Amino acid sequence: MSAKERFQARTAPEAWSAESGPVSDVRRQALLWYWQRVSAMVLALCVVVHLAGIIYAVRGGLTAAEILGRTRGNWAFGAFYAVFVVACAIHAPIGVANVIGETTVGRGSSALVIASVLGVAMLLMGLSAVYGLVAS
Amino acid sequence: MTESLKVRVWRGTDRGTFAAYEVPRSESQTVLDVVTHIQRRIDPTLAYRFACRVGMCGSCAMSVNGIARWTCRTHVSHVAKNGAVEIAPLPNLPVIKDLVTDMREFFDKWSRAKGQFRGTKTRGDDFARIAPASAERIAADAGIECIGCAVCYASCDVVAWRPAFLGPAALNRAWTLVNDSRDVRQRDRLRAVAGDAGCHSCHTQGSCGERCPKHIEPTAGIAGLKRLAARAAIRGEL
Numbered sequence: 001m002s003a004k005e006r007f008q009a010r011t012a013p014e015a016w017s018a019e020s021g022p023v024s025d026v027r028r029q030a031l032l033w034y035w036q037r038v039s040a041m042v043l044a045l046c047v048v049v050h051l052a053g054i055i056y057a058v059r060g061g062l063t064a065a066e067i068l069g070r071t072r073g074n075w076a077f078g079a080f081y082a083v084f085v086v087a088c089a090i091h092a093p094i095g096v097a098n099v100i101g102e103t104t105v106g107r108g109s110s111a112l113v114i115a116s117v118l119g120v121a122m123l124l125m126g127l128s129a130v131y132g133l134v135a136s
Numbered sequence: 137m138t139e140s141l142k143v144r145v146w147r148g149t150d151r152g153t154f155a156a157y158e159v160p161r162s163e164s165q166t167v168l169d170v171v172t173h174i175q176r177r178i179d180p181t182l183a184y185r186f187a188c189r190v191g192m193c194g195s196c197a198m199s200v201n202g203i204a205r206w207t208c209r210t211h212v213s214h215v216a217k218n219g220a221v222e223i224a225p226l227p228n229l230p231v232i233k234d235l236v237t238d239m240r241e242f243f244d245k246w247s248r249a250k251g252q253f254r255g256t257k258t259r260g261d262d263f264a265r266i267a268p269a270s271a272e273r274i275a276a277d278a279g280i281e282c283i284g285c286a287v288c289y290a291s292c293d294v295v296a297w298r299p300a301f302l303g304p305a306a307l308n309r310a311w312t313l314v315n316d317s318r319d320v321r322q323r324d325r326l327r328a329v330a331g332d333a334g335c336h337s338c339h340t341q342g343s344c345g346e347r348c349p350k351h352i353e354p355t356a357g358i359a360g361l362k363r364l365a366a367r368a369a370i371r372g373e374l
């Protein structure tokens with residue numbers, strides 16, 4: 001098949017209809033974009049606070065014991081990082097789903113399943129880390 | 137200024153090769169002048185497309201040294217490297233012959249993006265009153281000067297790897313109509329331009345705005361379409 005034939009096959013109306021999918025897929029794309037955008041706004045704030053906190057806290061050095069001394073029982077710290085984790089667990093998998101969709105299996109359910117597994121893993125690991133710092 | 141210009145011109149269809157020509161240099165010479173010289177003085181079988189020669193019709197767009205441009209508004213002195221220039225048909229479009237591309241798919245995508253205006257008024261009705269300072273009018277103004285030259289489409293990497301993508305021009309057209317309060321197909325249009333083939337595939341790389349001879353920023357309109365699509369989806373209207 002020549003380059004021209006490949007181009008015509010991919011751009012034929014039926015190919016386009018198949019790829020654009022039903023209205024529900026269009027709505028899903030729009031909602032995923034919305035949640036990625038909202039989580040990005042949260043992350044922008046969280047990253048700034050996180051970096052500022054690190055720079056402030058490590059003046060003159062910092063040990064693991066000192067970190068735990070400050071974080072144990074600090075529920076405000078815990079709440080902030082829980083929000084950070086949730087935002088990451090929303091934001092990153094949507095981006096990963098897009099990358100998978102554009103490079104390998106397409107933007108169907110496979111990409112969303114892989115991204116969902118990643119999101120759940122990030123959420124569990126992140127929240128367990130926050131729990132470990134605050135409550136253990 | 138060198139006496140002559142070494143020109144490599146694409147000959148063939150999607151399969152072809154570059155042919156070498158020597159064209160005499162002249163004052164204020166454009167790339168379109170060069171192509172015209174080749175066809176009229178050297179090889180009359182060379183196919184290319186042009187109409188107005190003054191940057192109004194958008195039909196003479198070609199790839200010059202790998203960058204999509206209006207050849208009629210591109211001076212050789214600005215693009216020649218070591219006295220040489222390479223001219224090829226626009227990328228991302230099938231080649232009919234030599235420098236002439238098949239634009240059907242490009243314009244079909246305008247149609248798929250619901251790029252046609254549809255109002256409800258008749259000739260018996262009064263004029264619609266659109267405030268020149270309204271946000272919608274200003275947003276539409278920013279994109280309405282597009283003349284459909286396909287320079288943005290040829291410069292878009294997303295079109296290159298995802299041929300179903302509607303492309304910057306069609307989405308820009310949709311954005312101007314989304315901001316037209318007289319149009320009555322807003323919901324259908326938003327459905328047509330959202331999703332994989334539409335605005336959500338744009339990576340905001342910005343090649344379209346960078347290369348647009350009219351200095352339109354299709355990515356701004358595409359970002360607007362994403363916002364409107366999200367709003368409609370949340371409200372269950374998409």
